[in-house]
Every structure is written in structure tokens, then in C-alpha cells.
Amino acid sequence: MAEPAGIQADVVIVGAGLSGMIAARTVLAAGLRPVVLEADDRVGGRILTEEILPGVPVEIGAQWIGDTHERMFALAAELGVDTFEQFDEGETSYELGGAGVLRGNEFHSRYHDELAELERVLRHLDELATEVPVEAPWRAPRAAEWDAITAGNWYDDQGLSPIARTLLEICTVGILAVPTTEVSFLHLLFTIQTCGVTSELLAESEGGAQTTRFTGGTGEIPRRLAALIAEYIVLNVPVQLIEHGVDRVAVHCRGGLVATGRRVIVAVSPALAGRIMYDPPLPGVRDQLTQRSPNGTAMKAFFVYDQPFWRADGFNGQLISDIGPARMSNDACIPGDDHGLILLFLEGDQARTYGRLPQPQRQELLTAELVRHYGPVAAQPLAYVDGEWSEREWTRGCYNANLGPHVWTNYGSALAAPIGAIHWASTDTATFWSAYMEGAVDAGERAAREVIDALSS
Ligand SMILES: Cc1cc2nc3c(=O)[nH]c(=O)nc-3n(C[C@H](O)[C@H](O)[C@H](O)COP(=O)(O)OP(=O)(O)OC[C@H]3O[C@@H](n4cnc5c(N)ncnc54)[C@H](O)[C@@H]3O)c2cc1C
Structure with a gap:
């Protein structure tokens, strides 16, 4: 890793998660010099593999990719990380509605009608989600209506039986990591639309997002990616202040390191981006957005x-x-x-x-x-x-930022829009598989392209 000192680069990148490292690699390939400033003593952010026993890795953070995670499949292949299929043979065990523990077959025959209700609602969600433009959810024809209620409000209005409603809640919390009463219905539809359809996302058991794992653990991806750009990464340097002007940034870290460049890409979740100081201060709409972008638990x-x-x-x-x-x-x-x-x-x-x-x-x-x-x-x-994950100083919750009612329509335009020389990455800003590793790559590439275009014009 590079030695901390005064650093000059073309592009300063905050955060050596997947998004930041992909952005670094992309600008480097375009002939620009990056420097990646990472607060933690490791790369990878929300990807963390630890050995639970010698030679037995487990994923404390991200674990799976799904069939449509094309960028992640390509990245794994490029980095020489093999994949294997998630084990999925046999029955699921259910414990719902006070009926005790039931095997899958028993559960499915006893609750056939309730499962059909669930299926009906999922198809309805799929239809509504197609009306949400992922680049600008606030422009959906019914954005105001959907952003005024929570996903939980909408679920409650579907006339579901208690079992179907409970299953829907469990599936959705399994994606959002917050109760559905805390998330805007528009946000839920946006999330579905960035991933395709609910069958890709909100599966009652194994979903399309969880078909494939990485040999050696997901941590192999950031580890090998970091090795390719090691000379441009500095660890243990939390960014505290970003001074920014026209085509000039000075990024100040705890400990005194200052990295200067022509652009900065902030590749951390919106909540953490909002804890950095900016000089001059950012527009109110951006700060109010980051005040309203809580990470799940x-x-x-x-x-x-x-x-x-x-x-x-x-x-x-x-x-x-x-x-x-x-x-x-x-x-x-x-x-x-x-x-x-x-x-x-x-x-x-x-x-x-x-x-x-x-x-x-x-x-x-x-x-x-x-x-x-x-x-x-x-x-x-x-x-x-x-x-x-909420105890981790440089993550503070997961899986991602979930926007509550009225946030997308009032502040959503500030999520990914560059502000002068400042660009925003992290999976939370993605328009494809937002919240997932695929989204982190998508957002890192998008932010890098913005910078490359800006600096070449
Ligand atoms: C428990 C868990 C399970 C998950 N499961 C899956 C899964 O199965 N499949 C999937 O696709 N995704 C999963 N995810 C989500 C996935 O991990 C994320 O989408 C992805 O890793 C986000 O990458 P990122 O680079 O956008 O953000 P991060 O990984 O959060 O990277 C941000 C980086 O910025 C650093 N940082 C923060 N503040 C500062 C600062 N002030 N200065 C400098 N550096 C800073 C952080 O230390 C971090 O390294 C899971 C996440 C968690 C936590």
C-alpha cells in the first residue's frame, strides 16, 4: 500500500469498498491517476470474510451473487475467483402462525391459499415497479402517491391473510433490513425495478439474488482487486474534510494526510458521506438527503x-x-x-x-x-x-440506505448528481441492483465515467 504523505492525483476516491476500487481501476484505465483513501485498516467495506475455523471461511458481509449479476461474474472471472452454486436441495422448515414447526411440503399444502395470495401480491408489485424509472424514481407517474406511504401501509391494504402478510414482511425485511413501516413504498418499487422482478429479489426462500457463491469467500474479490491497484490505496486515513473548487479538490484525512486532485469520488454510503465536512458547504438539498438516508440493521x-x-x-x-x-x-x-x-x-x-x-x-x-x-x-x-454492522465505525449499518416516505420525491435528485468536482458512488447510488455488490460495481463505473468525461472535455 502507498505511504501516507502529501499526495497528488487526478482523482481522489474516498473509500476502498468495491465501488471505490472499481472507480479507481476505471479511471486508471483511462490514463488518470487515482488515489483511494480508506478509513479502515482493510479494503472491502461491506464485504468481509473471516475464518471461523482454520481453513473454513464465512461471510460476515456480502455472500452471494445472482444470475443477472453480470458485472460480478465478469469481475470474478477476471480476478480468477471461482464460483459455486448455492446448495438448494430439500425442504425449507417453517414456523409460522403458531402452527409449530412444519416441513416445506406440509406447510405448502396447509397454506396453499395463503401462498397464492402472496404470489398475487408479488406479481402486482412487479407490475407497479415497471412504472418507476430507476434513474429518477421521483418522476414515476404515481411517485407522489407512492412516496407518501410506506411499503408496510401498502402491504396492509392488500387484504392479505395473516400468514401471507407475515411471509411478505419476512421476505421484504430480508432485503431491506428494516421493518416495512419505515420504508417508502416508492423506495421498495425502486429497489424491485433495479433488480428486475420480485422473483429475483423477494423470494420466500432462495432468491435469484442468492444463487452463486465465491470459492475462498467473497473477500477474495476485494483482496485481489486491491492487489491490482495496491500502489494507489492508502489505509487508515478517514476522510474528514473535502475542500472543492472548479476542477480542484483537497481531501483532508485524520492524521494530517492531504490528497489533492481535480475530482473526488465519494464512494461511501450517503449517511457516512454526510459526516464528512465540505468546504464550501454542500447545497441544502444534498445535506438534507444524507440526513434522511439511514442504513438498515x-x-x-x-x-x-x-x-x-x-x-x-x-x-x-x-x-x-x-x-x-x-x-x-x-x-x-x-x-x-x-x-x-x-x-x-x-x-x-x-x-x-x-x-x-x-x-x-x-x-x-x-x-x-x-x-x-x-x-x-x-x-x-x-x-x-x-x-x-451498525457497530462498525466505517459502515454503521447495512445492507444499504433505505429512504423513508417523502424522501425520494423531495431529495432524491441529490443522491447521485455531481456537485462541481464532487461525484458520488457506492451501491446506494446504483441504478442496477442497488444495495448489492453488482450495484457497487455499477455505481463505481458510472462515477468514474462522469469523471473521465468531465476531465476529457
Ligand atoms: C451482512 C451483509 C450481507 C450482504 N450480503 C450481500 C450479498 O449476499 N450479495 C450482495 O451482492 N451484496 C450483499 N451485501 C451488500 C454488499 O456488501 C454491498 O452492496 C457492497 O459491498 C457495497 O460496496 P460499496 O463500495 O458501495 O460500499 P462499502 O462496502 O460500504 O465501502 C465503503 C468504504 O468506504 C470506507 N469509508 C467510510 N467512511 C470513510 C471515510 N470517511 N473516509 C475514508 N473511507 C471511508 C469504508 O470503510 C468502506 O471500506 C451485504 C452486506 C452486508 C453488510
Whole structure:
């Protein structure tokens, strides 16, 4: 990595997450000199792979890509990171509506009508989402109407049975990591439209966004990407102040480093971008936007066993529960490794409640849940690890920024629009798979193109 000192570059980039590093690589390919200033002592941001046991990596952050994540497939191939398919054989285990724990087949036959209701609403969401232009959601013909209500309000008005409404909530919180009562309905439709259709996104079990994993862990992607541009990355330098003028920026970091350039790309979530000082100050609309762009709350908890015993019982490792603590789970085993790995999600209110408990207590409650679904053998894990993202100083929540009512229509135009020499990246500004790694790449490339065009004209 480069040595901190006064640095001169063409393009200063704030944040060495996927978006920032893609932006750096893109401007470099265009003959411009980047410098990437990263607050943390590592690259990757919301992508974080840790070994739970020697040689057994788990994804504390991003884990999957889906079939339409074309940029991520291309990046993995270029970096020499192999992919493998998510295990998806067997039945899901359900625990809903006070009916106890039911196997998938049993659940589907008992709640056939409720599942049909859910399907009807998902198709309706697909139709409405096509009316939302992803570049400018506030220009949707019904933007004012949809931005005035929450996704939860709209769901409540669909005449759903309690089971269908609960399933819809669980699926949606699994995407947004906040209760649907906190998110604008327009934001939900925008999210759907950036991803394609709900079947890609809001699946009741394995979704289109979760078909494929990376050999060695997702962390291989930022690790190898950083190795290609190592001389342009500086770690442990939180950006505190951006002075900006016409074609000139001076980016000041904690510790005294100042990087100067002609443009700056801020590749952090809007909430964190709003904590940086700007001189001259940014327009009010931009600051008010960042005041209203809260990151969700989610954590992942991994249990390791000597083998994936649930598979032998015909389960796919997925559970859906309205009791919890976890609402959902996944088989997280690694091909070629005999261990059984299972991943439980705590999202939205579940993360707020259980994420604040001492870890042993959280582990105990999650273990009890696994025992309810998969039997007493689940009480004997070899190892456990979880990760809380709102505690991380340079992320402060995940999976992304979710806009509440009235924000898109009043402030949305300030999300990605450059302000003089300042450009905005991060997945939260993407128009394709916003909130996902694919979106991080999309936004990094878009911001880099803006800079390249501006500096070549
Ligand atoms: C638990 C979890 C699970 C996820 N699962 C998936 C998944 O399965 N599939 C998927 O596609 N996506 C998933 N995601 C989302 C995915 O991780 C993100 O979309 C993507 O990594 C965002 O990249 P980014 O570069 O836009 O932002 P970030 O990764 O947030 O990068 C921003 C960088 O900026 C740095 N930074 C912040 N403030 C400053 C500052 N002031 N100065 C300098 N640097 C700063 C941060 O340290 C960070 O490195 C998940 C995320 C989490 C947390």
C-alpha cells in the first residue's frame, strides 16, 4: 500500500469498498491517476470474510451473487475467483402462525391459499415497479402517491391473510433490513425495478439474488482487486474534510494526510458521506438527503458442525420463522469441506433486539431455534461467530440506505448528481441492483465515467 504523505492525483476516491476500487481501476484505465483513501485498516467495506475455523471461511458481509449479476461474474472471472452454486436441495422448515414447526411440503399444502395470495401480491408489485424509472424514481407517474406511504401501509391494504402478510414482511425485511413501516413504498418499487422482478429479489426462500457463491469467500474479490491497484490505496486515513473548487479538490484525512486532485469520488454510503465536512458547504438539498438516508440493521450468525446433518433429514438448511430470533437461515457449507455450516439472519427489529444482547445469550437463543427446526444435534456446534454492522465505525449499518416516505420525491435528485468536482458512488447510488455488490460495481463505473468525461472535455 502507498505511504501516507502529501499526495497528488487526478482523482481522489474516498473509500476502498468495491465501488471505490472499481472507480479507481476505471479511471486508471483511462490514463488518470487515482488515489483511494480508506478509513479502515482493510479494503472491502461491506464485504468481509473471516475464518471461523482454520481453513473454513464465512461471510460476515456480502455472500452471494445472482444470475443477472453480470458485472460480478465478469469481475470474478477476471480476478480468477471461482464460483459455486448455492446448495438448494430439500425442504425449507417453517414456523409460522403458531402452527409449530412444519416441513416445506406440509406447510405448502396447509397454506396453499395463503401462498397464492402472496404470489398475487408479488406479481402486482412487479407490475407497479415497471412504472418507476430507476434513474429518477421521483418522476414515476404515481411517485407522489407512492412516496407518501410506506411499503408496510401498502402491504396492509392488500387484504392479505395473516400468514401471507407475515411471509411478505419476512421476505421484504430480508432485503431491506428494516421493518416495512419505515420504508417508502416508492423506495421498495425502486429497489424491485433495479433488480428486475420480485422473483429475483423477494423470494420466500432462495432468491435469484442468492444463487452463486465465491470459492475462498467473497473477500477474495476485494483482496485481489486491491492487489491490482495496491500502489494507489492508502489505509487508515478517514476522510474528514473535502475542500472543492472548479476542477480542484483537497481531501483532508485524520492524521494530517492531504490528497489533492481535480475530482473526488465519494464512494461511501450517503449517511457516512454526510459526516464528512465540505468546504464550501454542500447545497441544502444534498445535506438534507444524507440526513434522511439511514442504513438498515442486519447481522449474520454462523454455526459450524462436524457435518450438515439437516441435509440427511431432507432439509435445505433454510428456515422461515415468525418467532425467531432469526426469521431466515441458509445452508452455508463449502464444497470440499466436510463441516456443516448454517447461517442465520437477524434483520430489522430482530437485529435491533438480539444484536444488542451479549453474544453468549444471542447464541443460546439462536441455538434453541435451530434445535426446534433440526433437532437436538443442532445444540452441539463446533464454533459460532456473528457480526454486527451498525457497530462498525466505517459502515454503521447495512445492507444499504433505505429512504423513508417523502424522501425520494423531495431529495432524491441529490443522491447521485455531481456537485462541481464532487461525484458520488457506492451501491446506494446504483441504478442496477442497488444495495448489492453488482450495484457497487455499477455505481463505481458510472462515477468514474462522469469523471473521465468531465476531465476529457
Ligand atoms: C451482512 C451483509 C450481507 C450482504 N450480503 C450481500 C450479498 O449476499 N450479495 C450482495 O451482492 N451484496 C450483499 N451485501 C451488500 C454488499 O456488501 C454491498 O452492496 C457492497 O459491498 C457495497 O460496496 P460499496 O463500495 O458501495 O460500499 P462499502 O462496502 O460500504 O465501502 C465503503 C468504504 O468506504 C470506507 N469509508 C467510510 N467512511 C470513510 C471515510 N470517511 N473516509 C475514508 N473511507 C471511508 C469504508 O470503510 C468502506 O471500506 C451485504 C452486506 C452486508 C453488510
